[in-house]
Amino acid sequence: MNAIKAGVRNETVKLLSRKKYQVLLILTCLLSIGIGLLGGFAKGLIGLSSTSTPLTVLSLVTAFIVPLMIAMSSADLFTAEQENGSIKAVLTRPVSRINILTSKVLAIILYTLLVLSVCLVTSLVYAIAFNGLGVSNIAEALIAYAVSIVPMLPITLFAVTVSQLCKNSSSAVMLSVFGYIIIWASSIVFPSISSMLFTSYVGWYKLFIGAGMPFANIVNILALLVAYTLIFFAISSWVFEKKEY
Amino acid sequence: MVLKINNLSKTYRNGRGIKAISFQVQEGDIYGLLGPNGSGKTTTMKIITGLSRADEGDVQIFDSSVENDGEKSLEQVGCLIEAPAIYEYLSAKKNLENAAAYYSDIKAPRIEDILSQTGLLEYQNDKVKEFSLGMKQRLGLALALLSNPKLVILDEPVNGLDIEGMVAIREIILKQAKSKGITFLISSHLAHELELICNKIAIMKDGHLLKTATMEEVIEQSGTLESYFLETVRSGKEKAV
Numbered sequence: 001m002n003a004i005k006a007g008v009r010n011e012t013v014k015l016l017s018r019k020k021y022q023v024l025l026i027l028t029c030l031l032s033i034g035i036g037l038l039g040g041f042a043k044g045l046i047g048l049s050s051t052s053t054p055l056t057v058l059s060l061v062t063a064f065i066v067p068l069m070i071a072m073s074s075a076d077l078f079t080a081e082q083e084n085g086s087i088k089a090v091l092t093r094p095v096s097r098i099n100i101l102t103s104k105v106l107a108i109i110l111y112t113l114l115v116l117s118v119c120l121v122t123s124l125v126y127a128i129a130f131n132g133l134g135v136s137n138i139a140e141a142l143i144a145y146a147v148s149i150v151p152m153l154p155i156t157l158f159a160v161t162v163s164q165l166c167k168n169s170s171s172a173v174m175l176s177v178f179g180y181i182i183i184w185a186s187s188i189v190f191p192s193i194s195s196m197l198f199t200s201y202v203g204w205y206k207l208f209i210g211a212g213m214p215f216a217n218i219v220n221i222l223a224l225l226v227a228y229t230l231i232f233f234a235i236s237s238w239v240f241e242k243k244e245y
Numbered sequence: 246m247v248l249k250i251n252n253l254s255k256t257y258r259n260g261r262g263i264k265a266i267s268f269q270v271q272e273g274d275i276y277g278l279l280g281p282n283g284s285g286k287t288t289t290m291k292i293i294t295g296l297s298r299a300d301e302g303d304v305q306i307f308d309s310s311v312e313n314d315g316e317k318s319l320e321q322v323g324c325l326i327e328a329p330a331i332y333e334y335l336s337a338k339k340n341l342e343n344a345a346a347y348y349s350d351i352k353a354p355r356i357e358d359i360l361s362q363t364g365l366l367e368y369q370n371d372k373v374k375e376f377s378l379g380m381k382q383r384l385g386l387a388l389a390l391l392s393n394p395k396l397v398i399l400d401e402p403v404n405g406l407d408i409e410g411m412v413a414i415r416e417i418i419l420k421q422a423k424s425k426g427i428t429f430l431i432s433s434h435l436a437h438e439l440e441l442i443c444n445k446i447a448i449m450k451d452g453h454l455l456k457t458a459t460m461e462e463v464i465e466q467s468g469t470l471e472s473y474f475l476e477t478v479r480s481g482k483e484k485a486v
Contacts, residue, residue, distance in 0.1 A: 013339070018334055084333075
């Protein structure tokens with residue numbers, strides 16, 4: 001457990017020490033404000049509502065920005081480190097490979113949580129300050145952001161698996177992004193398989209807000225997302241365990 | 246016995262690799278692996294440190310099998326394999342702090358101590374990407390020595406360094422061996438460099454271990470390690486150990 005704790009700390013420090021991940025945080029913050037401004041000016045014309053700024057930001061961020069960020073961080077923590085040899089810094093320490101993999105995955109999830117938190121705080125502050133967001137809307141936004149980490153888990157493990165199979169970081173990012181787009185597009189082209197694909201549920205927070213909560217539906221989707229997460233984790237840990245450096 | 250290598254073999258897809266390598270390193274040894282590029286030194290060291298797996302054979306470090314008990318076998322080991330494994334976007338101190346996080350007994354004073362011993366104290370907060378090759382190599386050595394290991398494995402530690410850099414690395418190794426009794430396994434293709442620091446030597450070529458000897462035997466027989474290496478390789482009659 002201590003090895004995982006130390007690993008998560010190290011991997012998080014590594015991610016946050018890099019300029020691109022700091023810039024990404026600032027950009028998501030600016031994006032949240034930008035959407036809030038757009039909502040104010042457009043007055044619902046393009047489907048944006050100033051009172052639903054936090055949820056609009058969440059939809060955009062979970063559909064595009066977070067998956068891209070996950071692809072980048074997976075490529076950096078796995079493929080790039082393998083490419084430049086720095087992964088040996090931890091592989092030659094008395095830590096098991098499964099613990100190393102788990103630490104890296106948890107660090108990516110932590111960074112995802114940080115991005116979502118930045119979006120939540122920025123969009124909430126903006127909406128409360130300029131649009132007079134009510135208490136019920138705030139509670140809704142909090143719930144929506146909290147549950148949105150769940151569909152990000154299979155996406156994270158998918159990107160980690162792709163990163164294990166690639167030899168350079170650029171191709172790892174490209175393959176993860178294209179893979180995500182192809183799976184996402186498949187659900188549009190073949191609506192019948194949509195319910196079986198993990199990319200179809202990035203907006204599952206909608207099930208948790210509003211009048212009724214479809215409990216059975218939520219449990220089914222949760223089981224599917226957990227299954228995808230475990231399958232990708234099993235594949236990536238098997239590859240990571242077998243890999244030679 | 247600190248390190249016991251028994252009949253280690255590995256063949257890569259291109260047919261290269263190592264064949265039936267066996268040798269033992271005793272406590273307090275500075276054991277050198279001498280051989281040209283491609284002779285199998287790095288492959289041997291990668292298998293010893295668990296970075297790679299052998300097709301056959303076994304490695305034991307302090308009686309723990311690397312294959313079956315990798316974590317335990319690496320507890321007393323520090324290493325520098327190929328290039329130093331460092332994060333260039335972090336400072337030297339942060340690199341050491343990251344490594345120290347995996348050991349419960351390594352605290353800030355030890356980090357400062359090892360930075361001082363490797364001459365990096367005044368650059369501790371500088372990003373590693375601004376370091377010269379020699380400084381990076383010293384940081385790699387600092388990372389290998391950080392956990393107070395009983396066995397340190399160094400793969401070509403002076404590769405690409407200028408004279409001052411080579412002397413600096415050599416002095417650190419000799420000081421650590423003398424003051425702390427650390428056992429070293431060092432590979433190099435530079436015979437003179439190994440002659441200056443090692444007490445035992447193994448000659449490798451084309452994936453085979455041709456001969457092992459103490460440095461005293463080497464000097465007595467051939468005068469220099471370089472001559473000994475050439476005689477061993479040219480004779481071509483020695484059987485793999």
